Amino acid sequence: MVSKLDKKKQRGENTRKALIKSTIDCLDRLGYAETSINRVLEGVDVSRGALMHHFPSKEDLVIGTVDFLLSRILRHYQQESPNSFPFAQVTHSDNGTLADALVTYWKNIIDTPEGRAFSEIIMATRTDKALSLRISPKLEDWNEQLNQFFLPPGLDEEAIEDVTLTLLIWRSFIRGMIFQQEFHSDPDYIEKIIRKFAMIMEPHLRLVQTQSGA
Amino acid sequence: MVSKLDKKKQRGENTRKALIKSTIDCLDRLGYAETSINRVLEGVDVSRGALMHHFPSKEDLVIGTVDFLLSRILRHYQQESPNSFPFAQVTHSDNGTLADALVTYWKNIIDTPEGRAFSEIIMATRTDKALSLRISPKLEDWNEQLNQFFLPPGLDEEAIEDVTLTLLIWRSFIRGMIFQQEFHSDPDYIEKIIRKFAMIMEPHLRLVQTQSGA
DNA sequence: TCTTTTACATACCAAACGTACGGTATATAC
């Protein structure tokens, strides 16, 4: 049975979601600098008071958005694990090449409104100390949790470090592509770079597979 | 002989340089969002009128800063070419490993106030259309010029593409490290990732060397 | 000498910013 309280809480939850969605949209379209409370409100039918009720400050709105984005990616892995991640996908099955998997990851996760909004926040976190204090621990936790998806039990310390570093190289590269995009007017060229990267990384991912005993 | 005109022009040039330096400092410390005209002026003994004289709008100030940063890196290559670039360094001489060269590049070029300021502007360019129209052509030119340092004459089309893509992978990776830094409280860990990347890339850089006939 | 240009200074502006706060409606708890 759905009580009146549940309905009310549901309404509040919907408002929160709408505000976060609008925030993501603003971050993607306007960037962090131009994402103001007014702009967020323009994109959604919510009053100024309602926003301040759910998110007492702009910083709280950003934190709420980060929480949503981090859990979104974790959910992505949990749902499809272990076949969701490009590396896992190519090492656990023969459906498609590593290059295809990496390009798909770029298109479905990184080069999306959510992925770009996430990058905007990470970039802002670098210089906003108050934001950094609240977000950095979340990022370190999240990073750790992600790594767990690709670390089968029983690995020795050296192998764990090897896998972890390889994953970080992949993440650093793919995030750097957001910058690199600005240097190329042709979007197909981005795909070309990713495919070349996949070719170079392939042997090292096979190494990961061997070590994990899969 | 130094005329009074020269002195005056020199004075103006000094003011421009000071403003750009302060802008870089603000971008590095505060990020693009918090880099305002007032903040830039706080860091330097120049009046508001003087700033508006040299840079009629905030956008002009950013463009001026970009011009400075781009030419700074080009100068770096021109001075030390062909031994300045990590790849060239390791392929043209035996002084140090590729890993050392890449770490040095990270520390001396990317992870500096100028490098971080540059990243802030690139990131802002993604969403600021007016800025993008003025900066993107500069970036494409600059990218092209940089590539020329590592493309010896006489390479066939396929080899050129191969070298170009390898360089772009390196650049994308190292720029992505600026994001990645936010995920790790230990700065030494960044160096570890770069060294692992160097290990993976080494054979492909030797390939470049062979193809270029060096 | 007179005019123009360059370099800089001061004062001010409208617009936008994030935040605070008083108020309404509705639900639950006692």
Added chain:
DNA sequence: GTATATACCGTACGTTTGGTATGTAAAAGA
């Protein structure tokens, strides 16, 4: 019924923003 909590509304505040208008001093060119 009364108290309390939640969800939401709308206005007003003080500050900061990028930008402009107007002025001065000095050097250059006519």
